[in-house]
Amino acid sequence: MPSAPISPRKTPRQARARATVAAIEEAAAHILTHGGVDALTTNLVAARAGVSIGSLYQYFPTKEAILAELLRKLRREHLHDLERAAQQGGDDLRSTTTRMIRASIAHHTEAPELARALEAAESHLPLDAESEALKTQISAIWTATLSTHALPDPSQAAFDLAALTHGMVTRAVQAGERDWDNLAARVTRAALGYLHLCTQDDHQPTQQP
Amino acid sequence: MPSAPISPRKTPRQARARATVAAIEEAAAHILTHGGVDALTTNLVAARAGVSIGSLYQYFPTKEAILAELLRKLRREHLHDLERAAQQGGDDLRSTTTRMIRASIAHHTEAPELARALEAAESHLPLDAESEALKTQISAIWTATLSTHALPDPSQAAFDLAALTHGMVTRAVQAGERDWDNLAARVTRAALGYLHLCTQDDHQPTQQP
C-alpha cells in the first residue's frame, strides 16, 4: 500500500518542460492502451517519450504518479462532459438523463482500453486531493440533476445510476459493441426504470406479462 | 495473447495431495482477498499454505493456473446459485428476475474482494474449456429465463441485465454497502425498468415529472 506523494513532483514552468511532461503522459497512455498495465514500465515510457529515464523521474516521483495523472485527466474530461450535458437543453429529467448517459458512454468510448486500464489501476493508487474532489464533483452533478425532481434519496440514486451506466457501458464496449445510440437507449431505459419514469413508447414491442 | 495450459497440472490422487491442493487454493484466496493480485506471489501462496514451493508447482503449472482455478470455482458457485434461483418459485418474470438478482448479489457478497480481484484478473487469463462453458451456461440461464416472455432480443437483454446487476452490485459492495435487501430492490427496479415491467408499488413515492 503506497503512501508516497502522488502528485507531479514539480509543476513544469518552462515550455520545454511542459512538452516533456506531455510526451511522457502520451507515451504512458499509448502503452497502457496497447499493452495494459503490465506493459507499463518506467523505462519503456521514457523510451517511447524520447526522454531519459532520469528526466521522467524529474517530473514524476513514482510510476504510480503517472497513472494518477492520467486518471485525473480522464476524470477532468468526464466531469467536463457531464457538466455540459447537465446544463445544455431542457431540464426535463428524461432528456437530461439521456444526455448525461451519452456523456458517460463517450467517456468509455474514446479510448476504451485506456479507461479500463486506468480504472483497474485506481484501487492501487493513493488518492490525492484533486482526484477526490473530481469524484465528488462528478457525483454532485448527478445528484444535482436528480434533485430537481422529487426523489427520496437523490445521492443514492446518483450513485446507482452512475454504477448502472458504468457497468452496462463497460461490458458492452468490452464485448465489442459500437452502436452507441442503441447502447444509450438501453442504458436510458434501465435508468428511467430505476427512476420510475417508465416508458412504453420506445421502439419496443408490447409485452404480455 | 495467452496460450499456455491453464488447467491443474495433475489431479491429486491421494488424500494428502488433495489437502495440499486445498491449502494452496485457500491460501491464494486469502492473499487475493487481502492484498489483491499484486500480492499474489507463488512463494507467498506456498508459504501461507504451509507447503513448499515445489509442491505448489506439482499441481499448478503456473501462477495463472491458480487464478484460473479460483475463477472456475467462483463461476461454478455462481452458476449453481443462478440455477436454483431460476428453477425455484413461480415463473412470473418479475419474481424470477428478483431471485436471480439476489443470487448475483450473493455472488459478490460472500467474498467481495476476492470476486473483484478474480474478475480483474480474468482478462489476462487464457480461458480453458470449462471456464468458457461456465460462462456460456450462466449466460444461457438468463437468456432462458427471459425467453419465456416476449422480448425482442432475449440474449441481448440477458447480457444487459447481467452487466447492469454486476455494475451496481460491484460498486455498492465497494462502497461498503451491506443492506442486501435494499440493494436487491434497487437493482430489480432498474432491471424491470429495462424490461418495461415498471412498478409503482415498491416502497417508493410517486413521482410527478
Next chain:
Amino acid sequence: MPSAPISPRKTPRQARARATVAAIEEAAAHILTHGGVDALTTNLVAARAGVSIGSLYQYFPTKEAILAELLRKLRREHLHDLERAAQQGGDDLRSTTTRMIRASIAHHTEAPELARALEAAESHLPLDAESEALKTQISAIWTATLSTHALPDPSQAAFDLAALTHGMVTRAVQAGERDWDNLAARVTRAALGYLHLCTQDDHQPTQQP
C-alpha cells in the same frame, strides 16, 4: 564436481528388476537422443520408463549414474566392434586399419545423437573403474594393431588415429553425411597418410604440385 558413487546402486538379480533397469536405460537413451542432455530429467526418465521415480533411485543413485551406465554400454559395444575388426581378415596394416575405421564409423552411426550427447557429458562424469578399463582396452587394440608394424611410437599413433577418426566422423555425421563408404575412404586416406602408407591408387586424379 561430483565424487559420488557412479556405478549402479545394486545389481538387479531378479528378472523384474532387470526389466526395470532396462526400461530406465532405454528411456534415458530415447530422451537423450531426441532432446539432448538438457531434456534428461530423472522424473521424465522414470515416467517414460513407466516406473516410479522412487524405483529409479532404487537402481541408480544419481542421474549421472544413468549417463555413466549408458556410456559404458556404448564403449563396450565399441570395444567389441573394434576387436572383431582387428581380428578378422588379413594382418595387412592397410586393410586392418580400414576395417577398424569402419568399426569406429559404425559406432557413431547407429545413434549419432546419443553418442554425441554421451561424449559431451563424459567430461562431467566421475570415471569409474570399468570405464577406465574400457578406454584402456580400446586404446590397446589400436596400439596392438599398429605394433605389428615398425612405428616409432605405436601408442602415440594409436592415439592420433583414434582422434583423427573421431574428429572426421563426428563432424561428417553432424553435417548430415550418410555415405559411409565414401567417408570411410576419406578417413582411411588420412590415416594411411599419417602412417606414411601413401596411396596414389584410389579414385583420385593425379596432382601437379
Next chain:
Amino acid sequence: MPSAPISPRKTPRQARARATVAAIEEAAAHILTHGGVDALTTNLVAARAGVSIGSLYQYFPTKEAILAELLRKLRREHLHDLERAAQQGGDDLRSTTTRMIRASIAHHTEAPELARALEAAESHLPLDAESEALKTQISAIWTATLSTHALPDPSQAAFDLAALTHGMVTRAVQAGERDWDNLAARVTRAALGYLHLCTQDDHQPTQQP
C-alpha cells in the same frame, strides 16, 4: 530449436559501460574455463565481474547471448589467424597447409578449456548473422587455399581437413600435450596424406609394410 535474439542488447556508449561489458565477458570466460558451462550462471558471472546482475542484463539479453559473444570473439580470432597463415609465405600447398594447421592449433591452445566449452555450447545456441558469416569465411579460406591445387572437391577437402585437425588437436590438448611443434607435424602428416601429398622426409623413420 532456439530463436531468441542473441546479439548484445545495447552497445555501450560510455567508457564506463564498455568497461562493464569487458568485465562481464572476462568473468564469463574465466568461469567457463575453470568450471564449464554448468558453472556459468548469470549471478556468478555478475559477481565475478564485480557488477550487479542488473548491469549484466543491460548488455546481454540472455545467458546464451554471453556465450554467443564469446564464441564470436573466438571465431573472429581464428579467422584472423587463418587469414594471416593463408596469405603469408609461398603458395606451396604443403607449407601453406602447415601454417594453417599451426594457426588452428593456436586457436585451441591459448585457452583450451574455453574453446572446448564454447564449442560444446555452440549447438544449443541460435546462430546470429555474424557467427554464420564467420563460419562461412573460415571455411572459405580453407577452400580457397585448396582450390589453387587440382583437387576433385576442394570444399569437401576443406571440411575434412578442418575436422581432422580439430579432432586431433582437441584430443591432444585434452590429454595434456604441450609440444605444439610435434603435434603440428603429426597433424600435417595426416593432412598431406589426405591430400595425397605424402612425404618420407619428416623426422620419421622409413617403414616396411
Next chain:
DNA sequence: GATGAATGAGGATTCATTCAT
C-alpha cells in the same frame, strides 16, 4: 537540468532427491 549506467530486491519456475505410506 539532462543523461543513462548501475543497482538489487524480488519473483517465477525447475528438478534432483528423499521418505512416509
Next chain:
DNA sequence: CATGAATGAATCCTCATTCAT
C-alpha cells in the same frame, strides 16, 4: 520393494529507482 508426494536450493530474469557525470 514400489509409489509418488513433498522438498527447497538454485537459476534466470525484470524493473522501479538512484546517482555520478
